[in-house]
Amino acid sequence: QTTSVAFGNMQQDTSLPVEVTSQELSVDQETGIAIFTGDVVIVQGEMRLAAPRVMVVYSEDQRRIQRLEATGGATLVSGEDAAEAERADYDIDTGLVVMTNDVLVTRGLNVMTSDYMTVDLTTGSAQMHGRVKTILQPQE
Amino acid sequence: MSRRDRYYPRLIAWLRILLPLLALGLLSTLFLLSRNIDPSRTIPFVTDEMENRVIDQQVTGPFFSGATAEGDLISFIATTARPDPEQADRLLARDLTAHIDFLSGSAMDFSAKQGVVNDRRQEAELIGDAVITTSAGYRMTTEKLTTALDRIEAETAGPVTGTGPPGRIDAGKMQIDSDPETGNAHLLFTNGVKLIYDPAN
Numbered sequence: 260q261t262t263s264v265a266f267g268n269m270q271q272d273t274s275l276p277v278e279v280t281s282q283e284l285s286v287d288q289e290t291g292i293a294i295f296t297g298d299v300v301i302v303q304g305e306m307r308l309a310a311p312r313v314m315v316v317y318s319e320d321q322r323r324i325q326r327l328e329a330t331g332g333a334t335l336v337s338g339e340d341a342a343e344a345e346r347a348d349y350d351i352d353t354g355l356v357v358m359t360n361d362v363l364v365t366r367g368l369n370v371m372t373s374d375y376m377t378v379d380l381t382t383g384s385a386q387m388h389g390r391v392k393t394i395l396q397p398q399e
Numbered sequence: 400m401s402r403r404d405r406y407y408p409r410l411i412a413w414l415r416i417l418l419p420l421l422a423l424g425l426l427s428t429l430f431l432l433s434r435n436i437d438p439s440r441t442i443p444f445v446t447d448e449m450e451n452r453v454i455d456q457q458v459t460g461p462f463f464s465g466a467t468a469e470g471d472l473i474s475f476i477a478t479t480a481r482p483d484p485e486q487a488d489r490l491l492a493r494d495l496t497a498h499i500d501f502l503s504g505s506a507m508d509f510s511a512k513q514g515v516v517n518d519r520r521q522e523a524e525l526i527g528d529a530v531i532t533t534s535a536g537y538r539m540t541t542e543k544l545t546t547a548l549d550r551i552e553a554e555t556a557g558p559v560t561g562t563g564p565p566g567r568i569d570a571g572k573m574q575i576d577s578d579p580e581t582g583n584a585h586l587l588f589t590n591g592v593k594l595i596y597d598p599a600n
Binding site: 293 | 581586598
């Protein structure tokens with residue numbers, strides 16, 4: 260089932276410059292595929308996506324980045340909300356981040372887990388799909 | 400015989416002597432009296448350039464090329480090149496450019512103001528505003544780039560900055576090598592990489 264949840268506190272402007280920092284970047288001259296490795300951090304406005312490995316996927320005309328595929332344990336932070344998953348695909352043009360494989364979202368003291376989550380940074384909302392479990396911490 | 404007849408044979412006799420002498424005189428003006436043209440003075444050339452050209456054996460427009468084991472073609476061109484006075488197996492080149500044509504069709508160019516080509520180590524150093532451009536759309540500049548002459552292997556001495564399809568890239572170092580399995584050339588940026596991609600443009 261799907262549960263929609265607020266994620267990130269504001270509307271993210273997807274036309275902001277995206278800054279990617281890492282230890283290494285390897286670019287294959289034939290295929291044009293670029294792979295960042297070594298604590299890669301993607302920052303755009305309030306959004307911060309960190310992962311050990313990020314692959315850049317281009318649009319057909321090779322002039323725009325269509326998607327950043329973060330694998331090996333990605334952590335997405337937006338505002339004071341954070342989400343972790345084995346993999347996160349960030350489509351820059353649409354502002355959608357798709358997180359897959361044991362997603363874990365912490366919002367304040369509450370923790371929610373699910374198989375699969377899509378975060379829409381432009382509206383600050385997220386849908387969690389699959390087995391969604393919520394662990395509410397009693398407020399002392 | 401009439402008086403005229405007697406003169407005639409004598410006239411011929413004198414003519415037979417005078418005419419050859421006259422011919423000889425004319426002929427001699429061609430060789431003996433003519434202005435002698437000094438061949439070395441007629442061809443103008445600058446003497447001092449001859450001296451330093453001979454001393455440092457400078458070559459203009461040197462060009463050499465080769466192929467790697469995988470079949471990629473590498474060619475080096477410079478405006479001038481001359482042996483390094485201190486070290487015999489080194490060539491000092493000006494405006495050295497290297498062009499690599501990969502078997503797969505893509506290409507890569509290195510260029511710099513100065514170049515040092517080391518035969519023994521089969522490598523060349525490109526120094527001074529070294530620029531690396533690739534057919535994939537990357538254009539990186541660095542201070543110094545060392546590249547092998549006979550295989551695809553190059554690395555920058557220090558930081559490199561420039562642009563490529565993903566955007567503006569800055570890195571602490573860049574290496575270029577070919578992937579053993581695919582044979583494709585790889586740009587490997589290391590020592591910290593920063594990319595800025597601006598979706599707006």
